[in-house]
Amino acid sequence: MPNTIHEPPPIDVSYLPERAHSGNGGWKNLVPAGGPPQVALDYSPPASSTAIWVVMFAIMMMFAAFTSALVVRKGSALDWRSFTLPSILYFNTLVLIASSVTLEIARRRIAAFMGGLKSQAASPSRWLYITLFLGLLFVAGQYVAWQQLRAQGIYLATNPSSSFFYLLTVVHALHVLGGLGGLLYVIRKLAKSSLRRSQLVATARYWHFMGILWIYLLLLLWMKV
Amino acid sequence: MSSHAVQHHAPPTSFLRKHVFSTDHKVIGKQYYALAFVAALCGMVLSWLMRFHLAWNNVAIPGLQLLSKSGAPGGVMTPELYLQLMTMHGTIMVFFVLTTAPFAAFGNFFLPIQVGAEDMPFPRFNMMSFWVTFVAFVVLMASFFVGDGPTLGGWTQYAPLNSVGAVSGPGQGTGVVLWMISIGLFCVGQLLGSLNFIPTTLDLRVKGMSLMRMPLTAWAWFITSCMGLTAFAVLMPACILVILDHVAGTSFFVPSNTVMNDQVLPHSGGSTLLWQHLFWFFGHPEVYIAIVPGIGIVSHILITSMRKQMLSQRVLIYCMLTLAVLSYMVYGHHMFVSGMNPYSSLAFSFPTLVITIPATIVVLIWTFSLYGSRLRINSASLFALGFISMFVSGGVSGFFLAQPSLDIVLHGTYFVVGHFHMVMAVAAMFGIFAGTYFWFPKMTGRMMNDRLGKIHFWLTFVGAYCIFMPFHYLGLAGNVRRYASFVDDYLQPLIPVHQFITVAALITGVAQIIFVYNLFHSRLWGKPAPDNPWEATSLEWSTPTPPPYDNFGGKHPVVYHDPYQYGVKSSVGDYVMQTSPEQVETEHDEK
Numbered sequence: 001m002p003n004t005i006h007e008p009p010p011i012d013v014s015y016l017p018e019r020a021h022s023g024n025g026g027w028k029n030l031v032p033a034g035g036p037p038q039v040a041l042d043y044s045p046p047a048s049s050t051a052i053w054v055v056m057f058a059i060m061m062m063f064a065a066f067t068s069a070l071v072v073r074k075g076s077a078l079d080w081r082s083f084t085l086p087s088i089l090y091f092n093t094l095v096l097i098a099s100s101v102t103l104e105i106a107r108r109r110i111a112a113f114m115g116g117l118k119s120q121a122a123s124p125s126r127w128l129y130i131t132l133f134l135g136l137l138f139v140a141g142q143y144v145a146w147q148q149l150r151a152q153g154i155y156l157a158t159n160p161s162s163s164f165f166y167l168l169t170v171v172h173a174l175h176v177l178g179g180l181g182g183l184l185y186v187i188r189k190l191a192k193s194s195l196r197r198s199q200l201v202a203t204a205r206y207w208h209f210m211g212i213l214w215i216y217l218l219l220l221l222w223m224k225v
Numbered sequence: 226m227s228s229h230a231v232q233h234h235a236p237p238t239s240f241l242r243k244h245v246f247s248t249d250h251k252v253i254g255k256q257y258y259a260l261a262f263v264a265a266l267c268g269m270v271l272s273w274l275m276r277f278h279l280a281w282n283n284v285a286i287p288g289l290q291l292l293s294k295s296g297a298p299g300g301v302m303t304p305e306l307y308l309q310l311m312t313m314h315g316t317i318m319v320f321f322v323l324t325t326a327p328f329a330a331f332g333n334f335f336l337p338i339q340v341g342a343e344d345m346p347f348p349r350f351n352m353m354s355f356w357v358t359f360v361a362f363v364v365l366m367a368s369f370f371v372g373d374g375p376t377l378g379g380w381t382q383y384a385p386l387n388s389v390g391a392v393s394g395p396g397q398g399t400g401v402v403l404w405m406i407s408i409g410l411f412c413v414g415q416l417l418g419s420l421n422f423i424p425t426t427l428d429l430r431v432k433g434m435s436l437m438r439m440p441l442t443a444w445a446w447f448i449t450s451c452m453g454l455t456a457f458a459v460l461m462p463a464c465i466l467v468i469l470d471h472v473a474g475t476s477f478f479v480p481s482n483t484v485m486n487d488q489v490l491p492h493s494g495g496s497t498l499l500w501q502h503l504f505w506f507f508g509h510p511e512v513y514i515a516i517v518p519g520i521g522i523v524s525h526i527l528i529t530s531m532r533k534q535m536l537s538q539r540v541l542i543y544c545m546l547t548l549a550v551l552s553y554m555v556y557g558h559h560m561f562v563s564g565m566n567p568y569s570s571l572a573f574s575f576p577t578l579v580i581t582i583p584a585t586i587v588v589l590i591w592t593f594s595l596y597g598s599r600l601r602i603n604s605a606s607l608f609a610l611g612f613i614s615m616f617v618s619g620g621v622s623g624f625f626l627a628q629p630s631l632d633i634v635l636h637g638t639y640f641v642v643g644h645f646h647m648v649m650a651v652a653a654m655f656g657i658f659a660g661t662y663f664w665f666p667k668m669t670g671r672m673m674n675d676r677l678g679k680i681h682f683w684l685t686f687v688g689a690y691c692i693f694m695p696f697h698y699l700g701l702a703g704n705v706r707r708y709a710s711f712v713d714d715y716l717q718p719l720i721p722v723h724q725f726i727t728v729a730a731l732i733t734g735v736a737q738i739i740f741v742y743n744l745f746h747s748r749l750w751g752k753p754a755p756d757n758p759w760e761a762t763s764l765e766w767s768t769p770t771p772p773p774y775d776n777f778g779g780k781h782p783v784v785y786h787d788p789y790q791y792g793v794k795s796s797v798g799d800y801v802m803q804t805s806p807e808q809v810e811t812e813h814d815e816k
Contacts, residue, residue, distance in 0.1 A: 047346030047424035054423050054454060058416050061458035065506075069466060069499055073477060077494030157474035160494060167469070171462075 046198035056209045059175060063213065066171070070164045070224060081159045082225060085218075086148040092141035093218055096176075099134035100211045102127050103183075107204045110190065111197065128187050131207070135180045142173045161225045168217050172210070179207050236774040246356070248348030251772060253355050254334030255668065257325050260359060261657075264321035267366070269734050271314040278302045280720070280727035282710035293374050295395070305395050307709035308377035312396075313365070315380030316404065318650060319511065320411050321362050326657045327518035328453070329358070329418055332446035334668060336422060338765045339443045341431025341782050343775040345421040354421070358414035365407035372399035379707065381508065384478035384500035385485075388470040388492070393485050402471050405464040412461035415453045422450035431764075433784030437539065437815040438803070440763045440788040441528075444542050445521020448549050452510045452517070455553070460507035463500065470495070501560050509556035512649050513548055516616070519656025520545060520587060523609040526663050527591065529761045530606035531598035532799055533792040534813065536590050544583035544590075551580040561629045562636045570629040577627040581620070588617055604678025605759075608659035611686045612652050618690075619647025622697060637707075640700025643693050651689045658685070658740070665747065666754030670771045673747040681739045688733025695722050760800055763788040767804045787815035 074080050106127035113124060146166065149155075156166045182203040189195035237243045247253060277286060285300030296306030337345055345351045368375035373395040378386045382404065391398035426447040430439070439447075466477045470492070478500045479492035520541075528535055535541060557565065557573030591613055600606060622644040626632050635641060658681075665673045704711070704719050711720060757766040764784070768777050782804045790801040793809040801809050 047428045050424040050427050051347065051420055054420050058419075058454055058458040061455055062462050065459040065462040065503060069462070069477065069503065072496055072499045072502070073494075076496035076499065077481060079476075079481070079494035156469070157476075160476060163469070163473075163475040163477070167465075171465075 046196070048196075048198045048202045052202040052205050056206065059209070059213070062171075063168070063217070066164070066168060067220060070168075070220070073160050073164070074224060077160075079159070080161055082161055083149075083152075083154055083159075085165075085221060085225065086145040088141055088145050088148065089218060092138050092145070093214065095134050095138045095141060096211045096214055099131045099138065100208050102134060103131040103204055103207050106131060107200055110195070110200055125187055125190055128183060128190070132180060132183050132187070135176060135183065135207075139173050139176055139180075142169055145169070165221060165225050168221065172214060172217055175213075176210050179203070179210050182206060246352060248344075248352045249774060250333050250337050250345045250348070250351060251668075251776075253351055254330050254332070256355050257330035257333055257358070260355075260362060261322050261326035261330055264317050264325065264362060265654075268314050268317040268322060269737070271310045271317070273731060273734055274302070275307060275310050275314065276723075276727040276730045278307055278709065279711070280724040292369065296374060302709070304709035305377055306374070308379070308394075308707070309375045309396055309400075311707065312377055312379050312382075312404075313369075313375050316365060316408075317362075319380055319515070320408065321358075321365075322657075323515035323650060323653045324415070324453075324511070325358065327522065327653060327660065328446060328449050328514060329354075329415070331442075331522065331660050331664065332422060332449070332518065333418075335664065335765055336443055336446050337425055337429065338768065338772060338776050339440050339763055339788075340426060340429060341434055341764055341777070341784065342425055342429035343777065346424045346429060347421055350417045351421045354414045354417035357410050357417065361407045361410035361414060364403055364410065368396070368400045368403040368407075371403065372396070374400060376400035376404045381504060382467070382500075383504075384467075384497040385480065385483055385490075385492075385495070387467050387500065388478040388495070389483065389485055389490050390471060392488050392490070398471075402468060405468045405471075409461050409464040409468075412457040412464070415457045416461075419450040419454040419457075422446060423454070426450075431782055431784060434764075434803075435816060437542075438784055438787045440521075441524040441538065441541060442518070442521040445518045445545060448545050449514050449517050452514050452549050452552065456507040456510040456514065459503060463503035463507070466503075467500070498560075498563060498565065501563055505556040505559045506553065508559060510549075510552040512645075513552040515649055515653045516656075517545055517548060519612055519616075519653050522656045522660045522663075523612045524591070525763075526605050526609045526659050527595065527600075528789045528791065529663075529759050530601045530603070530609070531594065531791070532601070533594070533598055534789045535594045538787070538789065538815070541587060541590055544587045547583040548580065551576055551583070555580055558627060558629075558632070561632045567629070574627055574629055578624070581624065581627075584616075584620060588613065588620075603662070604673065604675050604682060605659050605663035607679060607682040607686075608655045608662060611682060612655040612659060614686070615647050615652040615655055615689065618694070619644055619649070619652060623648060635700055637705055638700035639696045639704045639706050642706050643696025643700060646696065647689075647693045651693060655685075658682075661744070663759070664765075665744075666758050667765055667770055667772070669748050669751075670754055671747050671751030672754045672758065673751060674743050677739055677743045681736060681743065684736035684739070685733060688729055688736060691729035692726050692733060695726055698722070757802075760798060762786070762790055762800050762802045764803055767802050787813075790814060 106124050109124035109127065146169070149162070149165070154162045156163055186195060186200055186203050189199065236249075237247065242248075244252065247256075274286060274289065274292075277284075283301060286297070286302065287300060289297035289300050289302060289306075293306050293309070296303050296309065302310075333345075333351070337343070365375075373391070376382065376387075376396040377394055378397065378401065382401070386393050386397065387401055387405075389397065390401075426439070426443065430436075466475075469475045470477050470479065474491075476492040476495045478497060479490055479495040480497060481493040483490045483492065524535060524541055554576040555573055557569055558577045560573075561570050622640065626635060626641065626644060662673055662678050665671070699719055699722055700706075702719055704716060711717065711723070754770050756768070756770045759766070764782060765772070767782060783806075784803045785806050786801055786803050788803055790803075790809070790811055792799055793801055793811050795801045795805070795807055795809045797805075801807055801811075
């Protein structure tokens with residue numbers, strides 16, 4: 001039987017963008033010959049795009065485990081005592097949503113800047129700093145919520161409901177702090193003019209995910225705690 | 226092959242960056258292998274101690290006091306120490322050998338090379354992955370020397386024993402906390418590994434390397450990394466909950482009014498089943514995390530040795546994917562005797578039987594592909610055949626255990642010990658040995674001694690059957706597991722069988738010295754290895770031996786064929802390498 005091997009299309013290496021690694025395969029397998037570098041980038045997504053989905057999936061599984069633990073634990077005994085959530089949590093929610101909006105503004109401005117539309121690129125880092133501030137405000141707000149509960153005599157081990165409240169909010173806050181680290185990294189890279197679009201997109205995706213995760217957790221706590 | 230030279234990061238020059246805190250995936254792979262090697266020796270010594278005690282439970286073991294003074298008065302093992310050793314043996318073997326060697330060690334070394342990448346996408350995270358795992362191992366072993374020793378709750382760490390503290394026995398306080406910290410760290414390490422393996426597979430494949438042109442090993446590591454991502458991300462929060470029960474006074478896992486050693490425990494309302502659900506959601510996929518890389522390795526080696534393609538490479542890939550998906554739907558079969566709703570048992574029993582279908586298809590593909598082939602017999606192919614033998618022998622007993630009515634009888638007996646040791650542990654170990662003999666030349670630049678390898682195989686193969694087949698008979702005779710000694714009347718007649726197993730275990734263990742000698746002697750004085758000693762086709766054999774720092778000497782390979790073009794007539798022999806543009810007549814070549 002004759003062989004049906006196809007010769008890969010010829011490739012002009014001068015059109016290939018500088019890549020941190022050697023992959024030219026990616027999802028689409030073959031980089032099209034010719035064409036601008038952007039096309040090659042589209043065909044072969046940077047690893048950080050995939051990696052951030054991996055990270056988000058791991059975090060999602062972790063909170064899924066906590067959720068199932070909460071549901072099972074609540075149903076396994078009659079010792080569950082509900083308490084009113086601190087009202088500052090709703091303010092914190094608005095802050096986190098606002099931070100997603102400001103980060104999206106920053107992302108679009110930086111993308112416009114990278115695309116050559118310098119007129120729309122006025123101080124893109126300003127919006128990153130605003131996002132950073134809002135993120136810190138969210139974490140500080142969560143700390144205030146914990147202090148308010150402590151003032152009411154509700155501690156980690158007071159009741160399984162409070163155990164899950166502290167557990168979920170603290171673990172989420174730690175992940176938000178991780179996102180703030182990512183923002184700082186982006187700001188530093190932007191200042192050095194060495195920021196890659198994929199890094200910005202990955203950080204933005206993570207940050208938005210933190211917001212969606214928090215809304216989910218708030219609903220869960222509101223319904224179950 | 227493309228002539229485009231790419232050298233994005235220069236090789237490190239300092240000793241620390243080159244050999245210790247290296248970001249090179251090949252060094253990290255070797256580090257994982259070394260860790261698994263040390264862990265396997267530790268685990269094996271622990272099993273010797275246990276086996277000796279089971280066979281001659283009143284005989285003093287010289288030096289045992291060094292391990293635990295209170296656990297071995299006069300050198301005779303106490304039941305508590307026996308359980309501690311059993312727990313550590315299981316934990317070390319499952320996590321630090323069976324997960325670490327076939328997946329993290331070989332995967333780190335060969336996955337980037339097999340897909341044509343010059344490294345993993347996040348080398349620093351990759352380095353962290355190893356060192357976090359290393360710290361996890363140190364923390365686990367530290368429990369031998371802290372407080373009253375390691376935990377005695379078994380590698381499954383069932384609740385409420387895992388949460389009530391020192392009241393439940395030696396090692397149940399600090400020992401459990403250290404175990405949980407260790408396994409939590411291990412989860413972090415493996416998640417960092419998945420963070421690298423998945424983008425490497427999806428994004429860093431070289432030109433021409435479509436998904437279906439990836440070797441079966443690359444597929445196996447990719448599937449395993451996806452399983453690990455899901456499984457370890459659930460085990461880690463479970464460990465956090467246990468640690469909180471210990472140090473923060475929460476009550477996640479300890480039921481109300483639990484009385485232990487005449488003490489009413491202060492916890493209330495916790496669920497013991499909750500732990501089992503969280504643990505086995507990880508625990509059963511873990512079985513496949515240990516075995517799927519072995520399936521990939523064995524297939525890769527057998528094809529190379531048979532000099533022909535498998536009946537269907539695609540079906541093998543689909544079967545591994547099916548095994549991975551189903552592994553999350555069957556975990557409840559570990560809980561048939563847990564007091565779980567009987568209807569749940571039925572729900573878990575059905576997919577447990579279904580999962581045997583892809584496993585059986587894999588075995589049939591291997592068997593019928595082997596039929597009529599002129600297999601090149603060497604150490605690697607022998608261990609690959611041994612893998613199949615163990616996988617089948619251990620898998621058959623799984624049919625029985627999948628039935629809740631039979632499992633209720635057999636679950637607490639040595640039948641289960643025999644089953645999981647053969648299908649998961651020994652089979653995976655054979656996969657590790659096969660991979661070692663096959664890839665050692667590429668990893669070190671030297672050949673292993675094949676004659677010693679064959680002697681090692683036969684002693685290990687016969688020894689493994691002598692050890693683990695009788696476990697099934699013991700289980701059917703009602704021999705309970707997790708007992709430190711068998712003093713009941715009905716167990717006394719079984720002790721000679723235990724003595725036979727112990728002698729077999731000691732001999733088989735000693736036979737591993739041949740492997741250790743071969744490994745070190747060949748590393749230092751072995752015959753220099755050519756670039757492609759097995760006349761193989763995948764990308765790891767198209768690069769110099771050992772591979773340069775960036776794997777392909779500053780060039781990007783281009784792939785023209787699938788990884789298993791054997792049995793063809795080409796200018797170099799009966800095979801065409803993936804990187805060769807030569808067109809040959811072939812029955813099938815993946816696009």
